[in-house]
Amino acid sequence: MSDYYPQKIETEWQRVWSDRGFWPAPEIPSSDRKYYCLVMYPYPSGRIHMGHVRNYTIGDALARYRRKEGREVLHPIGWDAFGLPAENAAIDRGVHPAKWTYDNIAHMKRQLQRLGISYAWNREVACCAPDYYRWGQWFFIKMFENADPLARKHTRPLAYQSEGLVNFCPKCETILANEQVEDGKCWRCDSPVDLRRQREWKFRITAYAEELLAGLDDLGNGWPSQVLEMQRNWIGRSVGAHIVFAVAGTSDSLTVFTTRVDTLFGATYMVIAPEHPMTAQLCDLGRCSPEGRRQIDTMMRTSKKMRTDDSTEKIGVDTGAKCVNPANGETIPIFVANYVVMDYGTGAVMAVPTHDQRDFEFARKYALPLRVVIRPQGGMDTNILTFEDKSISQSTSPGAPGASGVGAYIDDGVLVNSGPFTGMPNREAMEKMANWLKDRGQGGPTVTYRLRDWGISRQRYWGNPIPVIYCDDCGAVPVPDGDLPVRLPEDAVFSAHGGNPLNHAASFVEAACPRCRKRARRETDTMDTFVDSSWYFARYTDAHNSDAPIDRRKADAWLPVDQYIGGIEHACLHLLYARFFHKVTRDLGLVSSDEPFARLLTQGMVLLGGSKMSKSKGNIVDPDEMIEKYGADTVRLFILFAAPPEKDLEWNEAGVQGCFRFLKRLWRQIEQSAGETQSPDDGSSPSVAKLTAPDRALYVKIQQTIQKFRSDVSQRFQFNTAIAACMELLNTLESQDTGPRVRRYALRSMLSLLFSFVPHVAAEGWKRLGLSGDAETAQLPDVDAAALAVESVVIAVQVNGKVRDRIEVPADANESDVATRVLALPKVAELISGKNIEKQIYVPQRLFSVVVR
């Protein structure tokens, strides 16, 4: 008998798997058996961390388990290989980003293999490889040209260039998309983000806003509600109306968006964002004071986060210009205010102080007029009475007597002071008034979204070049398909604060116009790396295709992904972009499915000392060290056992040792069983009838374990409770004196079940027991339901809802037999004597409850 020495058996089995060629998946799987198990591909930073280990262990447990269930599994991996750290390494250490990246990939690949993760390595992709990024460029061009299948659906191209205010991270020296700014800071480096006016390329994700939102309903079964809700919030649909206000004395107009068009007759002033394109013009028109202009300037220079903070005071500046309320022809003042933001709606708001709290407070501060236009149904409100006194010409002053504590009336009611709509319930008026405006050419019903188009331009080298050439005569011209990929120049020079190295790479920048052949200039922006990760999962289905990004037949055979596993931090980033991109891929005719990921599991973080492991906090546990010390199987087992996958997991080395102990004890049982069995039986199920009592008890325990394990893993991904069931079985195995035949059967069952969690020790144990075939391909054990049904069980006996006794009955006992025995129990008899039995409840295999009075 030898001790459990994981390092040795793990190395041996990893060699076996390597010799077998790892885990290739069929090109075209059968539609009813295919299972696409996907984990979020890592950024090759150099080493894997515990977050990766957790993600990939969960994915592997599932992939291996599904294979054992007889599914054809695609379980691929690749590398999110473009990005800034590679470029920083080039600046700091003079290593070329490509070399740095590929070295890191090589190392991390070894680490993953050391963990025993069963990937289809033959489909590995790295998005910095030209044969991958070429297709990203291809997508871009299709979107830019609005190529045929797309044009049937879209009037405007999905990729376009625009100039406007962009988020700029000064540390990363590049533009960021809205989704990549969190709380005013860069999502990667945490630096505060500036607003700049700049030209950038965008993807028109807003064209899919409605579909992206509606699609969430269909994902309801397979996605965590939290992620669905986050995406809903992010898309931020709101139904309302556009209203056009003419600027008095000019032919210009201001358009507002409102969800309360029913309050239009109560609009007594207009407020626009300082960044509004008409701000300067209106200030000139209204002869705005120099002081006012200075204030507006200050607003614009204050960060959005500061400006829109709850505690920040609302400041307004009267431009002096006026506009006309299209509903009643009234002339009202136009203010610029810090609380109006340009990136929602139209950047202009009609203010109705009587029915909007913010407008109310603002109106009080600047002594602006109020007019009630909605009154509660069937009654007068005291607040409203306060307003009734103040006509539009008669303004309130701040802190006017009787005005304190009075607020806007924001609820439903009946319209008053509203021209032809007076007397109408406000809900009804919303629709009528919007259409009325539409008929008069002054706006109409509309839907807006908080979602903005996706800015994909990055002023960095290590990314996918945007395949466009600028020609003085022809404008922005896409690179012809035959010239793809536009390759990154290898001779770029990297220096700190030198901006984008591509700008200085003459060999790259200088190009001939594809149309007129004149000297032209190549675009030097590269694409956001989230573009690369928006379709990598599709590429895995056809990783080496050199004629197209994917083959429709293969993509349709595998997609959508059956189970996606990754961190929740991508809820409104990668997971939203990928959904968008998948719909574009579909509209290009490359896939049929509407959604890329049928089911999503967001795994929790790995914590140490209550907080997320991070270099800056110095609370890192190195996976390699743990594998060195305990073996990969122990690390995997601990990660699966310590918490359910979606919850955070606190790293606890004592817990790791507990798992190590379990494997050692399992090993001891295997070695013992291997030594005591001479007969050539293969560990198959013994026949129950012939078993002695203790053997029979163990046999039943085995059945219970199989049942619990299979339902916990297959349906609920409750790896922790499945493992606990095996621990129970092992405890039973150790404590009972049972025969070799049934012990061997117990071990065989357990190894088959546990194989997907601890593949090395299970494979080796299988071999040592001399079982036929191997643990990997052996079918999962089936439950002997008959054995479970005949067994006796202990049920609880309740009197008036309290457990008073226990009784052993056959599992399939009928109610009246149980009742007879229960009522005869001395304790029960005592408690019910002299009382009426009102009710009896029998829950088979659970309890028997008597209610008396």
Add this chain to the structure above:
RNA sequence: GCCGGUGUGGCGGAACGGCAGACGCGAUGGACUCAAAAUCCAUUGAGGGCAACCUCAUGGGGGUUCAAGUCCCUCCACCGGCACCA
């Protein structure tokens, strides 16, 4: 402010409305050892009783039910998302 989630022993965590605390960690006592580690055995929610047992316990309060950690109402705390969103 709006929306979502979570709240159970010393800790990680279990419990289709049906015996709360499976399993693991830790702790305590014991065996082995010169000793320690490793391993093994026992105990381990709180309180009471010599005992068989009893009482109390799933963030607080109410309710539905024979039966509630689980369902309903309400409040509190923490975590996450969105937010002067017009």
